[in-house]
Structure formats: C-alpha cells, structure tokens
Amino acid sequence: xxxxxxxxxxxxxxxxxxxxxxxxxxxxxxxxxxxxxxxxxxxxxxxxxxxxxxxxxxxxxxxxxxxxxxxxxxxxxxxxxxxxxxxxxxxxxxxxxxxxxxxxxxxxxxxxxxxxxxxxxxxxxxxxxxxxxxxxxxxxxxxxxxxxxxxxxxxxxxxxxxxxxxxxxxxxxxxxxxxxxxxxxxxxxxxxxxxxxxxxxxxxxxxxxxxxxxx
Amino acid sequence: xxxxxxxxxxxxxxxxxxxxxxxxxxxxxxxxxxxxxxxxxxxxxxxxxxxxxxxxxxxxxxxxxxxxxxxxxxxxxxxxxxxxxxxxxxxxxxxxxxxxxxxxxxxxxxxxxxxxxxxxxxxxxxxxxxxxxxxxxxxxxxxxxxxxxxxxxxxxxxxxxxxxxxxxxxxxxxxxxxxxxxxxxxxxxxxxxxxxxxxxxxxxxxxxxxxxxxx
DNA sequence: TCGGTAAGCTGACGTCATGACAGGACAAGT
DNA sequence: ACTTGTCCTGTCATGACGTCAGCTTACCGA
Numbered sequence: 001x002x003x004x005x006x007x008x009x010x011x012x013x014x015x016x017x018x019x020x021x022x023x024x025x026x027x028x029x030x031x032x033x034x035x036x037x038x039x040x041x042x043x044x045x046x047x048x049x050x051x052x053x054x055x056x057x058x059x060x061x062x063x064x065x066x067x068x069x070x071x072x073x074x075x076x077x078x079x080x081x082x083x084x085x086x087x088x089x090x091x092x093x094x095x096x097x098x099x100x101x102x103x104x105x106x107x108x109x110x111x112x113x114x115x116x117x118x119x120x121x122x123x124x125x126x127x128x129x130x131x132x133x134x135x136x137x138x139x140x141x142x143x144x145x146x147x148x149x150x151x152x153x154x155x156x157x158x159x160x161x162x163x164x165x166x167x168x169x170x171x172x173x174x175x176x177x178x179x180x181x182x183x184x185x186x187x188x189x190x191x192x193x194x195x196x197x198x199x200x201x202x203x204x205x206x207x208x209x210x211x212x213x214x215x
Numbered sequence: 216x217x218x219x220x221x222x223x224x225x226x227x228x229x230x231x232x233x234x235x236x237x238x239x240x241x242x243x244x245x246x247x248x249x250x251x252x253x254x255x256x257x258x259x260x261x262x263x264x265x266x267x268x269x270x271x272x273x274x275x276x277x278x279x280x281x282x283x284x285x286x287x288x289x290x291x292x293x294x295x296x297x298x299x300x301x302x303x304x305x306x307x308x309x310x311x312x313x314x315x316x317x318x319x320x321x322x323x324x325x326x327x328x329x330x331x332x333x334x335x336x337x338x339x340x341x342x343x344x345x346x347x348x349x350x351x352x353x354x355x356x357x358x359x360x361x362x363x364x365x366x367x368x369x370x371x372x373x374x375x376x377x378x379x380x381x382x383x384x385x386x387x388x389x390x391x392x393x394x395x396x397x398x399x400x401x402x403x404x405x406x407x408x409x410x411x412x413x414x415x416x417x418x419x420x421x422x423x424x425x426x427x428x429x430x
Numbered sequence: 431t432c433g434g435t436a437a438g439c440t441g442a443c444g445t446c447a448t449g450a451c452a453g454g455a456c457a458a459g460t
Numbered sequence: 461a462c463t464t465g466t467c468c469t470g471t472c473a474t475g476a477c478g479t480c481a482g483c484t485t486a487c488c489g490a
Contacts, residue, residue, distance in 0.1 A: 016466075017468095020467080037253060043446085043447060043448085053449080053469095054468075055468060057448085058467080118337065121340075126251050126252070127399060136400065164406060164414050167406045172418070175393060178393035179386050186385050188347070188351070191382045191385060198377070203418070207421060231485090256477090257476080267439070268440090268476085269478085273438080
C-alpha cells in the first residue's frame with residue numbers, strides 16, 4: 001500500500017536519501033512554526049537542513065508539495081483522536097466528562113501541530129482540493145464519531161428529528177479547530193485558557209445532546 | 216482623525232494618487248480571490264492595475280501592507296454586523312429568529328469578503344499582532360453583542376453562573392467564521408448550504424440561552 | 431500665459447529565489 | 461580495484477524583489 005518513496009525524477013530513495021528527505025521535512029516544519037507561511041523559502045529550508053536547494057527539489061516539487069507530505073503524517077496521527085469518543089457515553093455525568101475530554105484532547109492535538117494545521121486550513125479555505133481532502137481526513141475521526149453520537153441520540157428520540165447530525169458535528173469540529181487556532185486572540189480578550197475549556201465543553205455537550213450537562 | 220493618505224516616502228497623495236492606490240487595492244483583492252495568498256506577487260498586481268511594480272511600492276511597503284489596508288476597510292464595514300443583534304430578544308420565537316438572522320447575516324458577510332478574511336485569519340493564527348487586532352476589530356461588534364446577551368440572561372438567572380459570556384461568545388463567533396470559511400468542505404461531506412444554516416442557528420441559540428429554541 | 435513646485439510614474443539595476451541539469455562523490459556488491 | 465546506482469551540489473537562465481534617479485503631469489499663484 002505505502003508506495004516506495006521516490007524522488008521527483010523517479011529514482012527510488014535509499015536509506016540515506018530518506019534520511020535527508022525527512023530532515024528537510026523536519027526543518028520545514030520548524031520554519032513553519034517560526035515564520036509566516038508566505039515567507040518560507042526553499043533556500044532557507046535547505047540551509048537549515050545543511051544541504052542545498054537542489055537537493056530539496058530532488059524530493060519535492062515545491063514548498064507546497066512538502067507541506068502536503070507533512071500534513072499527511074499529521075493526518076495519520078490524527079486518526080488517534082477517535083479514541084476520545086470511541087464507546088463514550090453522552091448521558092449524565094459521563095456525558096460531561098466525554099465533552100471535557102474531547103475538548104482537552106482536541107486542543108492538545110491542535111496545539112502540537114498548529115503550524116502545519118494552519119497551512120492546511122488556509123489551503124482548504126482557498127479551495128485546493130488536496131488540502132481540503134487532507135483536512136477532512138484529519139477531522140474525519142472526530143467528526144464521524146460526533147455525528148454518530150448525535151444520530152444515535154436522535155434515534156432514541158432524545159434529539160429533535162430535524163437536526164442534521166453531520167452539520168452539527170461539522171460545526172462543532174470547526175469551532176474546536178478555530179478556537180484552537182486563535183487561543184491567543186481569546187487571552188487578549190480577557191478569557192484565560194483554563195476558563196475557555198469548560199465553556200467549550202459546555203457548547204459541545206449542548207450541541208450533541210441539546211441539553212445542559214449534569215456536572 | 217483620519218490622517219491624510221501618504222506615500223511610503225512621505226508625500227501626501229492627491230486625487231490621482233489615491234485613485235491609483237485604490238485601483239491597486241482592488242486588483243489585489245481580486246488576485247486574492249483567484250490565487251493562493253502565497254502566490255500573489257507584486258508584479259502581477261501591478262500589471263493587472265496597468266501600472267508598474269515601482270508604483271505599488273510607492274504606496275505600500277509590501278503585499279502584506281496592502282492586505283492590512285484592505286482588511287481595515289472590511290473591518291469598517293463589519294461594524295454594521297452589530298445591527299444583527301442590536302435590541303434583539305433571545306426569548307421564545309423571537310430568540311429563534313434572532314439566531315437565524317445572525318447566522319444568515321454573518322455567513323453573507325463572510326462570503327462577500329472571504330478572500331481577505333482568509334488572509335487575516337492566517338495572519339492572526341500566525342501570531343501577527345496587527346492581524347489579530349484587525350480580526351478582533353472585525354468580530355468585535357458581533358462578539359460584544361453576543362457576550363452582552365449571555366451576560367444579561369445570566370443576570371436574570373436564566374443561564375448558569377459559571378458560564379463565561381466572553382468565552383461562549385468568542386467560541387460561537389469562531390465557529391461561525393470557521394464554518395463560513397469551509398462551506399465547500401461541508402458540501403463535499405453531504406451537508407447542503409440550506410441544511411447548514413438552521414443547524415448553526417440551533418447551536419448559536421443553544422450556546423447563548425442554554426435551551427432549545429421554540430420554533 | 432507662464433514658470434515653479436510638488437505629485438505621480440517608470441526604466442533600469444543589483445540582489446536574491448527558483449528550478450533544471452550534468453556531473454562528481456559516495457556506498458555496496460563483485 | 462571496478463562497476464553500478466544512489467545521492468548531492470555547482471552552476472546557470474529566468475524572473476521577482478525592492479530601490480533610485482529622473483522624467484512627466486497637474487496644479488497654482490503671479
């Protein structure tokens with residue numbers, strides 16, 4: 001399934017080559033964290049990796065191509081987010097805890113990968129299919145689980161019929177992602193990190209179940 | 216208050232100059248809509264405006280500087296969003312209508328300015344103070360009004376005391392903005408525009424009042 | 431009508447990133 | 461040591477960046 005790693009001109013990459021390739025990806029990751037996406041240049045990434053620009057172009061068509069690669073790796077890690085929701089209950093006190101843990105886990109994941117996720121978000125918003133497929137892939141696990149939870153409650157008659165589970169789930173996930181991206185904005189608004197989380201959890205709980213949590 | 220428009224080298228811009236300046240801004244706006252931010256070059260903007268790159272640099276330090284200018288204009292328009300909430304009620308059927316109209320108005324505003332707002336969002340997420348101040352300025356009207364609404368209901372005892380109005384308002388606004396940016400993502404998820412809005416309104420209503428709307 | 435002055439624009443230039451190629455360096459097997 | 465295929469880089473043409481001096485245009489007072 002995982003096709004061999006190949007250079008742009010078709011050669012298969014060996015041990016050493018893969019190492020350089022990965023080093024370039026790592027350096028690019030770092031650069032994305034420390035400077036605006038618009039200003040990340042191939043030459044800087046190459047310098048940081050202790051190699052030449054030509055080497056970069058041997059492995060990636062351009063910066064965007066390398067970013068997609070990193071995002072792919074993040075997407076794989078992101079699959080683990082399902083565990084935050086797998087087999088959880090949304091009723092009673094357990095429901096409140098589920099919401100809290102989801103918020104916690106999600107924000108943590110976003111914080112750890114904020115630089116790359118920012119770029120994916122931008123690409124997706126700009127309408128680039130590759131990026132928004134990737135964004136879907138990353139958010140899929142959480143999104144599906146949430147939608148399932150809503151649909152299940154709906155089947156039991158505990159949530160109104162005219163609610164669209166996918167729309168609710170998607171909106172909640174978008175909210176989590178957006179808030180995670182702009183945490184600094186909140187703090188300059190007078191809302192502290194610690195205060196933010198329970199309020200987010202409240203919104204998630206309300207959205208999924210339609211009711212206030214019992215704490 | 217509104218300082219005169221000046222060129223980079225300090226001259227005051229006259230009628231003709233302001234026209235060129237505005238033309239450059241308009242062309243930049245268009246370019247942002249049609250190509251990725253990363254690929255927008257000064258030379259293209261200048262060409263599109265029927266002028267030379269040097270002229271661009273007479274009015275703006277770089278692309279980013281010009282973007283800030285456009286965003287400033289959008290922020291001014293954004294102040295009108297307050298009207299969506301000014302003097303509205305959040306109780307009974309009126310509450311449901313308030314939520315619907317807010318969602319409608321907000322999405323429309325975002326749709327009309329999506330290109331520039333995307334860039335502002337990116338800049339803010341990257342931690343650039345100028346951008347996230349601008350983002351706050353744009354969202355302030357809605358955010359404050361929402362926070363006030365929550366605080367008011369809270370004072371009446373209709374919302375729990377441990378809710379932080381600013382956090383709730385900020386999260387809801389972030390959600391609206393994020394969903395607006397990624398509407399295409401939803402449709403490829405099987406959620407239609409028309410279905411999305413009422414579900415968003417539901418979430419807003421739930422968030423503000425803590426209760427399901429009466430329709 | 432006629433300069434004078436400031437605004438407005440651009441050609442040209444040095445600098446730097448891009449992306450391609452050909453060829454040298456290197457490791458591994460024989 | 462020799463061959464083979466991988467891996468890296470020097471070099472180059474191209475084109476964007478950002479600056480400057482200098483030309484053109486518009487305005488204004490005499």
